[in-house]
Amino acid sequence: MSRSVRLPLALAFIVAIVICGLWAWLGRPVAMPPSPLAAGETLPCVSYAPFRDGQSPFEKELMIPEAQIDEDFAQLAKITSCVRTYAVEKGLDKAPAIARKHGLTMLLGIWLGPDVDRNRVELDTGVRLAQENPDVVKAVVVGNEVLLRGEMSATDLGSTLRWVKSQVGAVPVTYADVWEFWERNKGLTQNVDFVTIHILPYWEDLPVSAAEAGPHVDEIRQKMAEAFPGKEILIGETGWPSAGRMREEALPSPSNQARVMHDVVALAKKRGYRVNVIEAFDQPWKRRSEGTVGGHWGLIDASTRTPKFEWGRPVEDFPGWKMHIAVGLVVVAAAFGAAWRAGRDRADGVTPAEWGAVALAALFGGATLGAAISALPLESLGFVGWLRNGLLLAVAAAAMVVMPAVIGAGRGLAPFAAALDGRLRARSDASTIASALVLVLGVVAVGTVAFELVFDPRYKDFPVFSLTGVVAALLAPLLVRRAEREGAGLGETVAAWVMLVGGIYVPLNEGLSNWQAAWFGALCLVLAFTLWRVQAVRRKG
Known part of the structure; x- marks a missing residue:
């Protein structure tokens, strides 16, 4: 030759x-900490949106089939005991009955926005569902980040919260928003039974790396507990994306998502506070407004409908x-x-x-x-x-x-x-x-x-x-x-x-x-x- x-x-x-x-070398599995969940234990609560690929909350005529929600809840019952919803429209008014069937409880969401007529439909339906399903609906979440989006004033929101509280009896009422907006609107605490905050380290103004995300969530939660003495603090959203672009040190990846989930759940159990993970299933529709990263926050893959990781097991990036x-x-x-x-x-x-x-x-x-x-x-x-x-x-x-x-x-x-x-x-x-x-x-x-x-x-x-x-x-x-x-x-x-x-x-x-x-x-x-x-x-x- x-x-x-x-x-x-x-x-x-x-x-x-x-x-x-x-x-x-890059394909080798990344080791995870020991599972924070004991044998047979499930997550405290997981955010649920019912939309699959090709479906979006912006489709006016869309109605999610009951069978689709039933299929989702059957799968979620294996990993959690509670689901948090965000609205009662598009077929989600059937969610309490389906949740009961699968032994799930709910944090029932009522969506609020700039449309007064739509708000009234949401409020009336949400109140009715809470009244009819007190065994399933363990709290009503009135509004989600409506202050962050600037779609309602704190005064109007407070009035809405008071009205819901007067209608749902013993069912607790709360409002959910990014933690900074709770700091700016402390007066709302008199209208809620507990404070629901969102802590998303990836989306912080100063993004936090995956290794620091768990301690960051814990630190912010403690800060909010000190700011609102006498009120329980529920972490209503926390999580990490499995794909998408970096923000400073915050890198979306399968192993980083699993790492953050392990750390957050372990710290919540150690400190004795409640946490709701965002989210159950990937939501492809979010990619239109938030890019690749928006559609990959789920614990379960949108296309395969399988979990992205197993607790305590290595994860491949x-x-x-x-x-x-x-x-x-x-x-x-x-x-x-x-x-x-x-x-x-x-x-x-x-x-x-x-x-x-x-x-x-x-x-x-x-x-x-x-x-x-x-x-x-x-x-x-x-x-x-x-x-x-x-x-x-x-x-x-x-x-x-x-x-x-x-x-x-x-x-x-x-x-x-x-x-x-x-x-x-x-x-x-x-x-x-x-x-x-x-x-x-x-x-x-x-x-x-x-x-x-x-x-x-x-x-x-x-x-x-x-x-x-x-x-x-x-x-x-x-x-x-x-x-x-x-x-x-x-x-x-x-x-x-x-x-x-x-x-x-x-x-x-x-x-x-x-x-x-x-x-x-x-x-x-x-x-x-x-x-x-x-x-x-x-x-x-």
Whole structure:
């Protein structure tokens, strides 16, 4: 076997081993603390919304079938003794009777908002259900975060609470809101039997990491107990998302969700206070208003209808890690194969440095493309979301073949004009045009994400798995050869500045502890460098 064959085979083997080792390490189960629940013990209470994929509370004519609620409650009875609801419309007026059937009690929610007529229907129905089902309805939660949303004044809310208390007899009445809004409206305590607070460490103004979330919840609960002496404090919502974008140190993941749940439940049992977990099932409809993270707070997966973790058992953050390895090996074979095929007619052959550049592209692309495929259904919502993220994935896959072929052919990275200028395109070969097209698409892909993260970042994901292979593949040929001389112009200069600004602003805006933002910022800076090298050829030429 000649040296020209041994070198690429050796590099491909090394890259493949690195990818296998990386995902075997990342795919290992993450250990959990001992279960805070004794054998046969269930959670004190869990938030329940009945909506499945394709259903939403914003559908005016939607009516949830009783059979659907019955199926959900049958499953929830295995993990909890209580469910908290948020409204009585859309079929939820049947919930108390179904809860009784499955041995569940309820914190019955009455939804309040800006629509006075709708509020009256909710109030009348909620009061009736509490009166008719005192064995099931253990408390009435009148309003959920209506002060936070600014849809009702504290005065009107207080009047509403007093009216409900006068109607439901011995059934306790409460109001639920983020803990800061209880601090600002202490006068409401005279109208409730106990105070219901929401503590969501991920959504705090200063987000808290998963490791600190349990103690944070405990600390805030104690703070509120001191602020409202003589009133029981119920933690009406606390939890952690299993997927979505980071907020500073707060990383959504399956293991972090399980870790937070273990810590919160253990501390609640130790301190002797009540806690309600948000939420029972993932709610896909929330993704439209809160991004990927909004649809992944459930203890039970929306699509499989199975629990995401078992108490006290290790949890996998990347259950598809074996598929990631398989995809990575395909990428390595495709990248080296494309370079070999493109370079087989070269008199001097592909140089060792060029094989090294191919290996770089194959490593980064192979290590991330499988994860990008796994992230596709999590981060894509609706036709536009699937189209956008599917195109990002397609560009990444194309880059893994096109750019190694460019390197193997002994060509440099071509500027935008080779693909966009008809006259230049007419006298360019296929390799040059493909190289320029990947550069254009890569800049559009990264630039679009950067624009979102600069101007509307709160609910936007960091699609770093899809973008990493593209950026690495575009950089690779510049490590061994200058860019093509003809055609570079103002477009590359402007794009380079855009990437530079995005690469600096996004990590600083998100916080340096957000490694997803730092990763994306690094991709922007690498692409800015790549574009600078491309347009620098024009100046030197």
